[in-house]
Amino acid sequence: EDKVVQSPLSLVVHEGDTVTLNCSYEVTNFRSLLWYKQEKKAPTFLFMLTSSGIEKKSGRLSSILDKKELFSILNITATQTGDSAIYLCVLSGGSNYKLTFGKGTLLTVNP
Amino acid sequence: DTAVSQTPKYLVTQMGNDKSIKCEQNLGHDTMYWYKQDSKKFLKIMFSYNNKELIINETVPNRFSPKSPDKAHLNLHINSLELGDSAVYFCASSQVWTSPPDTQYFGPGTRLTVL
Numbered sequence: 001e002d003k004v005v006q007s008p009l010s011l012v013v014h015e016g017d018t019v020t021l022n023c024s025y026e027v028t029n030f031r032s033l034l035w036y037k038q039e040k041k042a043p044t045f046l047f048m049l050t051s052s053g054i055e056k057k058s059g060r061l062s063s064i065l066d067k068k069e070l071f072s073i074l075n076i077t078a079t080q081t082g083d084s085a086i087y088l089c090v091l092s093g094g095s096n097y098k099l100t101f102g103k104g105t106l107l108t109v110n111p
Numbered sequence: 112d113t114a115v116s117q118t119p120k121y122l123v124t125q126m127g128n129d130k131s132i133k134c135e136q137n138l139g140h141d142t143m144y145w146y147k148q149d150s151k152k153f154l155k156i157m158f159s160y161n162n163k164e165l166i167i168n169e170t171v172p173n174r175f176s177p178k179s180p181d182k183a184h185l186n187l188h189i190n191s192l193e194l195g196d197s198a199v200y201f202c203a204s205s206q207v208w209t210s211p212p213d214t215q216y217f218g219p220g221t222r223l224t225v226l
Contacts, residue, residue, distance in 0.1 A: 034215075038154075043154065043201075043217050044217070045215065045216070088154060099144075099156050099215075101154050101155065101156070104154075
């Protein structure tokens with residue numbers, strides 16, 4: 001059975017800190033790994049990772065995938081209170097594009 | 112301008128009632144999804160349709176029935192509502208067969224409260 005494990009489940013930091021969110025997975029027929037940010041409304045897409053070792057960056061956020069060790073990390077530098085959200089790691093794999101969701105990491109950034 | 116829209120945004124109803132949630136996307140995508148987000152914020156896929164055909168049907172009570180009249184619409188009908196059905200339901204769409212294949216765009220969600 002496909003599995004996605006995120007850690008930590010929750011994290012409290014101060015503005016300006018750098019955080020690293022972890023996602024490990026098990027899947028048959030890996031297709032891609034996605035990161036989403038969810039605030040009060042619907043999740044918003046952050047990154048899609050398909051290849052190992054290639055870092056994706058968007059502003060202060062970056063992510064990388066290790067397909068050999070089966071994990072991905074999401075880094076956020078110089079955190080701001082607006083980064084407070086649940087970060088979801090989602091795995092796409094299997095024969096019919098099934099998505100497996102992690103439980104998310106709740107990040108709280110205090111001023 | 113809205114890419115993925117859902118109606119209604121809020122739905123409060125009594126146990127035992129039948130209700131529908133509508134979803135429409137104007138992105139020209141081939142695939143649409145329904146997700147349920149429980150009280151712990153865990154997002155779980157329920158159904159996926161590709162070109163109006165059901166391709167993912169997770170373990171969901173058969174009181175839930177998706178209907179896709181065309182590629183741009185995927186509605187969710189729920190019969191005999193139960194207290195445990197209270198949740199936020201998200202619709203999403205993606206162009207699965209092109210690159211990037213798995214990017215999904217979400218609607219704003221429908222908060223269903225069953226009393």
